[in-house]
Amino acid sequence: xxxxxxxVVNRLIGEMEKGKIPWKRPxxxxxxxxxxxxxxxxxxxxxxxxxxxxxxxxxxxxxxxLGGSVKQGEHGFPIVKWIIxxxxxxxxxxxxxxxxxxFTVFNVEQCENLDKLPALISVEHNPLTEAQAIIxxxxxxxxxxxxxxxxxxxxxxxxxxxxxMGKFKSPEAYYDTMFHELIHSTGDITRLDRERAPKSIKDxxxxxxxxxxxxxxxxxxxxxxxxxNLTENNAAYLQSWLKAVNDDPGMIVKAASxxxxxxxxxxxxxxxxxxLEPEEESVLQIA
Numbered sequence: 510x511x512x513x514x515x516x517v518v519n520r521l522i523g524e525m526e527k528g529k530i531p532w533k534r535p536x537x538x539x540x541x542x543x544x545x546x547x548x549x550x551x552x553x554x555x556x557x558x559x560x561x562x563x564x565x566x567x568x569x570x571x572x573x574x575l576g577g578s579v580k581q582g583e584h585g586f587p588i589v590k591w592i593i594x595x596x597x598x599x600x601x602x603x604x605x606x607x608x609x610x611x612f613t614v615f616n617v618e619q620c621e622n623l624d625k626l627p628a629l630i631s632v633e634h635n636p637l638t639e640a641q642a643i644i645x646x647x648x649x650x651x652x653x654x655x656x657x658x659x660x661x662x663x664x665x666x667x668x669x670x671x672x673x674m675g676k677f678k679s680p681e682a683y684y685d686t687m688f689h690e691l692i693h694s695t696g697d698i699t700r701l702d703r704e705r706a707p708k709s710i711k712d713x714x715x716x717x718x719x720x721x722x723x724x725x726x727x728x729x730x731x732x733x734x735x736x737x738n739l740t741e742n743n744a745a746y747l748q749s750w751l752k753a754v755n756d757d758p759g760m761i762v763k764a765a766s767x768x769x770x771x772x773x774x775x776x777x778x779x780x781x782x783x784x785l786e787p788e789e790e791s792v793l794q795i796a
Contacts, residue, residue, distance in 0.1 A: 517762075520555055541614075
């Protein structure tokens, strides 16, 4: 795995070994406290699996700039960012390539005396209404049919089949499943074309399922749906993913990045390229 991702991936594996599913958490969209920019991809997973009610994170220096400090004894969370060479960088070194920069961030609850940090504004949400609006507003979505007892996405027909909402244990479970299938549909050749997974990925099926799992969780976050208790037989489910990630640690990095791309497509957002890893096969190769 590309050096720089190791700390983040090892933290996620550690969380899974403790019985936590990183992408099955109470609603939260982790963001930087200063820029208000949400964390994406593998950083989204790393930070949303933490147990804080405040979604805001900052570096040690950012806390200092805000007049505060990190509380003694607190441990931060590793995140990574791809730095793209600037024109000035390339003038100095025409062969300069993107590189990974690692940071440690802390939740604002781990800090004190942040006098210059505005209070977090509480906003009322209607998760079910917001979830349905996301589906309705995606103009490029596949055909969605209601019926049967099993949910699924048919790649050949570009069609999602969903049981009636009443057949799910809750409306939240219905939308959690719907988002999973919508993420699958973004892999169609007419959308993000994920038919050919990177050569470094060992288990192509698990890779696509992980994209849908992570992307579906991101969609639940966008709609403010708590998906933490929506998985049946959590122990067996978790063990299967823990094995897959241990067998191929780099898979979760690429899957998280592709999940972010899929969510951007569904929400009609421009992809924030600097937050996503560069398109190169070597990024996932085991060193």
